[in-house]
Amino acid sequence: MSAVQETVTTAPGLPEFTIQGACARIRLNRERYLNRIEPDDVPALLEMLERAQDDPAIRVLVLTGTGRVFSSGYHLGDLAERRAALDTQPAGEPEPPQATSPFDVLLERLENLRVPTICRLNGSVYGGATDLALCCDFRIGEEGIEMFMPASRLGLHYYRSGMVRYVSRLGVNAAKKLFLTSQTIKAPEMLRVGYLTEMVPAGGLDAEVERLAGVLAGQAPLAVAGMKQAINELARGELDADALDARHAASLRSEDIREGVTAWHERRKPVFQGR
Structure with a gap:
């Protein structure tokens, strides 16, 4: 995929967006915080996805992170804010319907993007970022990575669209293990349950991602x-x-x-x- 690279400049810490030939790339860029996804990242990511959606020259998108972890998940402060909002509700009133959060909107937009998407798991993945990666059509990682979904450990009932994704893509047994136990699983099991579409040896990540991106970009x-x-x-x-x-x-x-x-x-x- 050798072509002139175009980079869209963003504020420090926000995701980076580049286009090279038919391939667009988004890189999470908060290495100091293990690429934790902050509220400010969401509109930036949505704008990047819109760019990929609307540009007919783009045929494939690669999502990755900076440093040794793909992402530690979505910031937990959002949970505290939602809890506080419920605490201010008058006693006896029915709970309002769950509002769709900006992060949910982002995940749905990524899952339904026009072009095929590859998650280049440069490292382990945790929390809501496991769902971000699951929205991609392909997930490639090296054999040393791991993942875990801590919802039950936090006391959180996961949101509907995320549970649908886990069950439809990984199956009931894998979804139950990940959601109900909050146990960490390693790369070989991630591959076995279908979370990883490809597991590569250490040092083989870029070659496999580029190979697959080239294949996808060449299809109709x-x-x-x-x-x-x-x-x-x-x-x-x-x-x-x-x-x-x-x-x-x-x-x-x-x-x-x-x-x-x-x-x-x-x-x-x-x-x-x-x-």
Whole structure:
């Protein structure tokens, strides 16, 4: 993926955003705090995702962190603020419906991004950051990393969308172990339960991420975006069958399928234009 790199400048500590060829990269940038995600990070990350969503030249996005840990999670001060808000509610009144937090919005936007996403787990991952990584389509990490979800240890009932993601992507047994015990699991088990899509030896992370990013960037973008949407909907039990059928029919009329079939017969690499 050799091309001129464009870097979007942000304030110190905020995530970094770069574009190189067809690949956009987001890097969490609070190494001193183990890349803890702060409230100020969320609008910056949302803006970066919008940039990746709207730029047709971008075909894949890589999310990673700085230093030895991918992220220690979302800041716990948010829990204290929400608890304080409930404490001010008059006695006897029904609890208000749970409001969608900005972090929830971020996770949903990442999960449903048009382009395929790779989480480059530069290190271990904890708390809400485990869900951030789970929103990505692929998660690649080295064999020495670990993860844990401390919700039950904190007394927190996790939010709905996160539980749906864990169960639909990892299965009931893995979700129960992670949520109900707050136990740390190591990379081999992360791979076994499907949290990691690839586990690589120490020193092999960048090569595998670049390889996969190159593969994804070379696929037909309209087909990839449509099938990603369908797979996510199927996993959540929310399939819009009519929309899937419409995308299938549109692909049969696209220039991409003409190029793909021609390249197949000519035994060359296709060059897709996304139309």
